Amino acid sequence: MELLQSGLKLRQLQVFREVLRTGSTRRAAMALGISQPAVSQHVKQLEATIGITLFKRSANRIVPMQEAWELLRNIELALTSLDRLEASIFAMKNEERQRIAIAAPSVFGFVTLPRVVGIIHSRTASNVRSISGSYDQIGEHILAGRADLGISRLPLDPQLFEWAPLGSARNVCIFHPDHRFSRQSCIEAQDLAGETIVDIDPQFAAHQMNFNALRFAGVEPNILVEFDCNGHEAGYVSAGLGISITNEIIARENAAFHLCARPVEPSALYHYVAVWQKGRTFSNALKVSVEAIVAAFAPTMSAAA
Incomplete structure (x- = not known):
């Protein structure tokens, strides 16, 4: 050929x-x-x-x-594009059986994506390919045709993408159940003085926001570990090596670690969406997949209420 x-x-x-x-x-x-x-x-x-x-x-x-x-x-x-072409031709011949590629931060593989796959499996004959990446990479995967759908955060370019809202989340501090923070209803910047912190890599906006708040309160952060992927903080915090700041949606992906979480002030607001390329024509399997992502987030959102 x-x-x-x-x-x-x-x-x-x-x-x-x-x-x-x-x-x-x-x-x-x-x-x-x-x-x-x-x-x-x-x-x-x-x-x-x-x-x-x-x-x-x-x-x-x-x-x-x-x-x-x-x-x-x-x-x-x-070659990835050719693979996608082959899969697309197969899907046109047999619409109900399609490989759905979903791009999302790897942390969503703990709780949310298994829910998504369970719903897709129960309603179609399709299988799922999970692709990990940062929020920027998720957009790149979708535009390059490597992913059909993504789980991401706003802002996104409306000229390139369309999306369905999944929910919003504010910052929380996560910590071991035996930590002194378990007796507090809210964690403020000055409460973190002297605490060992497990923090996301400085390239992430969340790092800058957290550290600006600490330094504004006169607290110099004491960093033990830096990680470059949402979700990695859970293992360190579970081991009692420190506390970490994330958001409500990410924190709930760590259910298996049985960590405690409390609101943090000051906080940012994050808006999560199911995203796809603008103008994308949806097969029945893709429609089901978007519905599955929305449904998988629904219990999380109701738990936050």
């Missing part, structure tokens, strides 16, 4: 990707079920087609050059 007028072939890209994934032509050949010379030939044909040397060759070894890794990123996007 030729992809471009230049003669670039799908099989060449698939073989090239497998060589980089496995680290050798021998392992790539085993994974693809073809001979090692056939793998080498596909790689050479790819280099000749695009006019770029992708590997250094010496003593029966090939070592990827920087150009190979740069090409791989684009090939992954192209």
Whole structure:
């Protein structure tokens, strides 16, 4: 199958990707079920087609050059899009059986996404692919066609996305049940003086808001651990290593850790949505999936009331 007028072939890209994934032509050949010379030939044909040397060759070894890794990123996007095309064609033939790709922060895999999958499974023959990422990456997954739907937060660009509201949440402090905060109804910035803090990475807006509030109150944060993915704080807090600040919706994903939570002041307000690409035509399975996401959040929202 030729992809471009230049003669670039799908099989060449698939073989090239497998060589980089496995680290050798021998392992790539085993994974693809073809001979090692056939793998080498596909790689050479790819280099000749695009006019770029992708590997250094010496003593029966090939070592990827920087150009190979740069090409791989684009090939992954192209092959993912072709996979989505294949799945879309299959779904058109059999609408009830479709693979639904949902992008969401990994923390939603604890409670919410299992609820979503349970509802989808009970109402359709579709299966679900869960894709993790930051809120920015969720938008990228949707626009690139890697995900059909996402769980994200506002603001979003209305020229690119449409969404359905899931609920709003304010900040809370989470802590071990034996912590002194369990005797308080609300946690204020000055209460955190002397506390060991488990905090999200400085690149996140929540970090800046929390720390600005602390420093305004004259409290210098005492950070033990920084993490870069919502949900990771639960393990450290459960182990008694410190307290953390998150929001109500994220905190409820940590139900298995049996942590306590109290409102935090000052607080921000976060608006969660189910999101998809603007103008997207929905199959029945996608309609059910959006309804499933909304329904999965409903118990959380009623519990907050």
